Amino acid sequence: MDNILFFGDSLTAGYGLENAATESFPAIIDTKINAAGLNYRVMNAGLSGDTTAGGLSRLDYWLNKPITVFVLELGINDIRRGVPPQTIQKNLQAIIDAVKSKYPSAKFVLLGMEIPVFLGGQIAEEFNGIYRKLATINQMPLVPFLLAGVMGIKHLNLQDRLHPSAQGYKIVAETVWPVLKAVL
Template identity: 50%
Template sequence: MILKRNFFIILLAFVFSFAACSEADRSTAITEERETDTVAEAEAKNEKSERTRNILFFGNSLTAGYGLEPDQAFPALIQHKIDSLYLPYKVVNAGVSGETSAGGKSRINWLLKQPIDVFVLELGANDGLRGIDPSETYKNLQTIIQKVREKNPEAQIILAGMQIPPSMGQKYTNEFRNVFINLAEEENVALIPFLLEGVAGMPKLNQADGIHPTVEGQKILAENVWAVMEDMLKVPAVQ
C-alpha cells in the first residue's frame, strides 16, 4: 500500500515537472519570438532611416543646364551641397531642353518607376514663350503633381515659379505668373517664387541667348532652390 502511494506521488511529481518545463519552454519561445519581432522592426526602421533618398528635378533646359557641363547645372550644385552636409540624398536630373508642361505630363509616368522623396517641378517657361494658354499649363502641372502623389504619397513637392517678359502683353504675363502661385496654394506644395530671381535680365549672368544662365547664374538658381528645400532634407529620427 505504501509502495503504491509512493509510486503515485512520484508519478504526480513527474507530471507537474513536465508541465512546468513545457510552460517554461512555451514562455521562452514566446519571449524569443517577441524579441525577434522587435529586432526585425528596429532593423526595418534603421533601414528606412539610413537608405539613400531620391530628389528628382523634373524640368526643361534650365534644369538640364543648357550650354554647360552637367555638373554646372543647379541640380548638381544642390548635390554638392547635400554631400558637404553628409545628408543621405541622391539628386536625379531629369531636365530636357525644350520641354513643355504637356511634354512633362506625358513623360512623368516613366520616371515614377523609381521611389521619389523630394520632387522639384520646373516646367512652364517654354509654355510662356510659346504663348500657350495659362489654363492649359495649370492643368498639365497639376496633373504631374497629382501623379507624383499617387505613387509617392509622402513625397515633398516643390514647384519652381516662373515669369516671362511683358512682350506677350501684361494680361498674359500676369496670368502666367499666377499659374504657379495659385497651383502651389491649391495643391499645398512649396513654392520657389521665381526660379530666375537675381538672374533674369542680367546679361553677365546669362549666355548669349539672354535666356539660359551662365555658370554663375546657375549658382544663384541653386541658392534660390536651396532656400526652399533645405528644411525638407532633415532625416527623421528612428522612434
C-alpha cells in the same frame, strides 16, 4: 538613400553649360546636400525644350524610381509657344497629381517662372499667377521666381539671354537651396 527628382526643361538640364553634370543647379544642390551630410541622391530629369504636356507624357518613366522629393520646373516653354495659362496650370496639376498618386508621402518643391507683364499683359499676369495658385492649392513650398537675380543680367546668362551661365546657375542654386533644404 532617398531620391530627389528635379523635373523640368532646359533650365533644369543645364542647357548650354560646358559641364551640366557639375554646373547645372541640380548638380550644385547635390554638392550642397553632400556637404550637409544628407542622405539623398539627386536625379536630373531636365529636358531642353520640354513643355508641361511633354513632361506629363514622359513622367511615367521617372516615376519607376522611388521618389522622396519632387522638384517641378516647367511652363516657360509653353507660354513662349502660346499655350494658354489655363492649360499650363492644368498640366502642372496633372503632373503633381500623378506623383502624389504613385508616391503619396513624397514632398514637393515648385519652382516658379515669371515673364514681364509689359511683354504679355493679361496673359503674363495669368501665367505669373499659376505657380502661387498651385503652391497654395497643393500646400507645397514655392520658389516664386527661379531666375531671380539672374534674368536680364548679361554676365550671368549665355549669349541667348535666356539660359543662365555657370555663374548664373550658382545664384539659381542659392535661390532654390533654402526652400529645398527646409523640405529635406
